[in-house]
Amino acid sequence: MKPFTVIFSLLLIPALSVAREHAAQELSVVDPSSVGMSTEKLQLVGDKVQSLIREKKIAGASVMVTRKGKIVYAETFGLRNIENKTPMEEDTIFRIYSMTKAVTSVAAMMLVEKGKLRLEDDISKYLPEFKQAKVWKGEEGVAPAAPVTVKDLLCHTSGYSYGNIGVQAIDQAHLKNGSLIERTPLSRFCAQAALIPMAFEPGEGWLYGISTDLLGGVVERVSGMALDRFFQSQIFAPLGMVDTGFVIPENKRTRLAVAYESDKNGSLSRRTSDLFTYSARTKMMSGGGGLASTIRDYTRFLQMIANGGELQGQRLLQKKTVGEMTRNHLSGPAMPIRFPGNLRHGTGFGLGFSVKVRQTDWNKAGRLGEYGWGGMLSTHFWISPADQLVVVTMEQTFPFDFLLEDALKPLIYNSIE
Numbered sequence: 001m002k003p004f005t006v007i008f009s010l011l012l013i014p015a016l017s018v019a020r021e022h023a024a025q026e027l028s029v030v031d032p033s034s035v036g037m038s039t040e041k042l043q044l045v046g047d048k049v050q051s052l053i054r055e056k057k058i059a060g061a062s063v064m065v066t067r068k069g070k071i072v073y074a075e076t077f078g079l080r081n082i083e084n085k086t087p088m089e090e091d092t093i094f095r096i097y098s099m100t101k102a103v104t105s106v107a108a109m110m111l112v113e114k115g116k117l118r119l120e121d122d123i124s125k126y127l128p129e130f131k132q133a134k135v136w137k138g139e140e141g142v143a144p145a146a147p148v149t150v151k152d153l154l155c156h157t158s159g160y161s162y163g164n165i166g167v168q169a170i171d172q173a174h175l176k177n178g179s180l181i182e183r184t185p186l187s188r189f190c191a192q193a194a195l196i197p198m199a200f201e202p203g204e205g206w207l208y209g210i211s212t213d214l215l216g217g218v219v220e221r222v223s224g225m226a227l228d229r230f231f232q233s234q235i236f237a238p239l240g241m242v243d244t245g246f247v248i249p250e251n252k253r254t255r256l257a258v259a260y261e262s263d264k265n266g267s268l269s270r271r272t273s274d275l276f277t278y279s280a281r282t283k284m285m286s287g288g289g290g291l292a293s294t295i296r297d298y299t300r301f302l303q304m305i306a307n308g309g310e311l312q313g314q315r316l317l318q319k320k321t322v323g324e325m326t327r328n329h330l331s332g333p334a335m336p337i338r339f340p341g342n343l344r345h346g347t348g349f350g351l352g353f354s355v356k357v358r359q360t361d362w363n364k365a366g367r368l369g370e371y372g373w374g375g376m377l378s379t380h381f382w383i384s385p386a387d388q389l390v391v392v393t394m395e396q397t398f399p400f401d402f403l404l405e406d407a408l409k410p411l412i413y414n415s416i417e
Helices: 004-011 039-054 097-113 128-132 150-155 168-177 186-193 211-223 227-239 250-255 295-306 319-325 403-414
Strands: 060-067 070-081 135-137 140-142 260-262 268-270 347-349 354-356 371-374 380-384 389-394
Touching: 039 060, 039 070, 039 403, 060 295, 060 403, 097 150, 097 211, 097 227, 097 295, 097 319, 097 371, 150 211, 186 211, 211 227, 227 295, 295 380, 295 389, 380 403, 389 403
Parallel strands: none
Antiparallel strands: 060 070, 060 389, 135 140, 260 268, 347 354, 354 371, 371 380, 380 389
């Protein structure tokens, strides 16, 4: 672990960039007590992370906490590369996988605000391949009673999966037409995905899958820009996110953390497979999981959301829009959100974020109204509007788990005085 004061001073140094389009002002770093948090209690966060590293549950991690828009905690722990003994640092780059979904959702809502897109629109208006979309019923695919809408893509109520639901016809069709192959351009992916049957009628359930990748395709068609160009010009540059993208430039690649597989019993091994290389060969701009980022960049993005759509004079969304995105839109059989063997009681979903709507044993330490998400390599974020709190935890551990979030969340909330 680097000394707390050293990390804070380093955060004041602008992040490295080949061409910095916006000389963004860094988020203020303050004494936690100035915004109603305990410095002593926050130090327990470091103790817990260090214990997980000693137990070889994780190789290393970065944690950043803001309250009332100011950084109160920013620490790095352990190693980003065990074999080379390279330490985790404040500018380490992480594969954020499904934390990309929040960025794509913001992009779509920016187009909604501009009147170029409507939540109730049939996606075939923008992706005409989906005019022939089918829903699987019994032993065949039939035309759905109602079309998949843009809102269905945002809420994961489209019926499209990741091809792992145990229905042979759907899973095989997904394997053939819906795999996230790095060299497949997004436009071709969307055309192929239209051949996959939905698992249920749009809007009648919740299913995690390729919805946000399709949403990325919608953003491209509506904006007339490739998804990476839209992200860069409309989101990353205005927010001063200098190390986020689908491709990691050669001069930054040594900063990418190594991904490790955990057996959950104290053994870590280097992960040998990856969906993306984040290189020139990356043609698939996956709005559902293709970005790499730093904890500094992603915290800036989330602070914009927590501020109601604005950061340091750069407004991306109206406050009302952010309010719609971060409230639960699910009801009936779609509630609560679920994964195989993981029913997340009391948790709904908004337009790009999970939302805690009821106190249950799932996410027990969480606050009502808290929203967030995570990524396949166990990256996490959560925001508590009531507490004006933003938390990001970064690591690169597979399979996905809540180990770090569950360990740190009660400690961080307990630090509020």
